Amino acid sequence: MKRAYAIAAVLALAGPAAAQTMIPQPEGFLAIARGFGAAALQQSSGGQPLLNGTIDGTNYGILMYGCDGPRACESIQFFATFTTNNRALEHLNSWNEDQRFGAAYVNDSGRVFLHWSANLDYGVTQASLTGSFDIWRLSMTEFQSHVAPN
Numbered sequence: 001m002k003r004a005y006a007i008a009a010v011l012a013l014a015g016p017a018a019a020q021t022m023i024p025q026p027e028g029f030l031a032i033a034r035g036f037g038a039a040a041l042q043q044s045s046g047g048q049p050l051l052n053g054t055i056d057g058t059n060y061g062i063l064m065y066g067c068d069g070p071r072a073c074e075s076i077q078f079f080a081t082f083t084t085n086n087r088a089l090e091h092l093n094s095w096n097e098d099q100r101f102g103a104a105y106v107n108d109s110g111r112v113f114l115h116w117s118a119n120l121d122y123g124v125t126q127a128s129l130t131g132s133f134d135i136w137r138l139s140m141t142e143f144q145s146h147v148a149p150n
Contacts, residue, residue: 022129024073024120026051026064032130033062036137049073055137058144072120078102078136079115084147095146102139104147114143 022028026041026049033039039053044063051062058080066074092104092112102116116139118132 021123022126024076024124024129026067026073028126029062029064029073029076029129032126032133035130036133055133056141058140060136060140072123074121075117075119077115077117079113080140080143082112082114082144082147084112091147095143099139099142101135102143104143112147114140 029051030039030041033051033053037054039051042050042052044050049064049067053060060078060080063077063079064073089106092106095104102114104112104114106112116136
């Protein structure tokens with residue numbers, strides 16, 4: 001009888017943890033994104049799912065990779081472009097040197113980008129993904145301050 005109680009206790013503890021894991025799909029990202037502001041799903045020029053959103057007045061996107069059909073997405077990339085006169089590589093490199101989340105660069109046409117990628121191959125919890133959105137929100141806010149004209 002003790003063994004039955006022990007098994008029941010293990011199953012009871014395992015149930016909620018397993019229920020927290022979500023299958024990373026575009027609709028799940030959209031639901032979380034809408035908790036931070038306006039968001040909509042589209043397709044990228046390459047046919048991949050693309051989420052466009054706004055957090056605290058800053059527009060951003062999320063490219064989703066490996067989400068073919070009913071499959072869970074393998075990875076995502078948050079990105080945002082910024083309008084600034086402060087495009088000096090030394091200035092952007094100082095951001096990259098001091099930050100863990102969000103790498104900055106200037107593309108060939110002179111646009112300043114901030115991006116951050118996440119691997120989702122082995123699953124993710126809703127709480128973890130919500131935390132990632134919050135980290136992205138903070139990164140965009142701090143980056144905006146970093147590149148703001150003096």
